[in-house]
Amino acid sequence: MNLFGSTIQSLENSMNYSTAKNRAISNNIANVDTPGYKAKDVVFKDMLSAEMSSIPTKRTNTRHIDFQSRTGTSSFQTITVQNSTYNHNGNNVDIDKEMNELAQNQIQYQALTSRISSKFQGLERVLRGGN
Template sequence: MKLFSNTFQTLENALNYSSSKQKVISQNIANVDTPNYKAKDVRMDHSFQTMLDASINAYRTDRRHYDFKITPSVPSAIVTKNNFQYNNNRNSVDIDQEMSDMATNQIYYNAVTDRLSGKFQSLQNVIRGGK
């Protein structure tokens, strides 16, 4: 018998993805001036994305809120972006895109940690008997 649903494992995988994404973005930013450096990215498996979307029971109450369904496509395959060249030194890091990805990843991380915190608060409430 399983004590908990797969939600905790799914949220753990989401945190691992976000951590990997942050590391890759940091490496890209650190190598923005390195000649011949090819930017990297982290890709999620489609099945993981579907499972994650199903486990996060959130809805937008305003069109300006973050849409949970548009997260980058499981942890995690790190891929090299070979088709781009932004500098004369054959470096493919676009600093504006990396900063944008970092902000998006931060929002994603905050949403997942908030959901995980809510799950733990629910468990605490059950353990205390609703008090």
């Protein structure tokens, strides 16, 4: 039995993803001038697969996709971007792209913290008897 529903857990997982994304972006920005450094990125492909496997589906034909068999081992992972070089020293960090992603990630994280805060405030109101 899930006492509070899955909303808080989903928000927690989203905040963990955003934190990992922020860590990768910060490392990329810090290493913008490091020779040979390859940018890191956080991807959520496994998270998408896990969510798809939780969708109740009914296969009426063997050619239909079986979402139940797709399971992910983790919700996200950090990868190294190997397929590009932007600087003469072998570094592939694009500072403009990183700053843009940092701003987007900060907005997303603030929205998540605001949402989870309001969920906890709602729980607090219930525990206090609606006052």
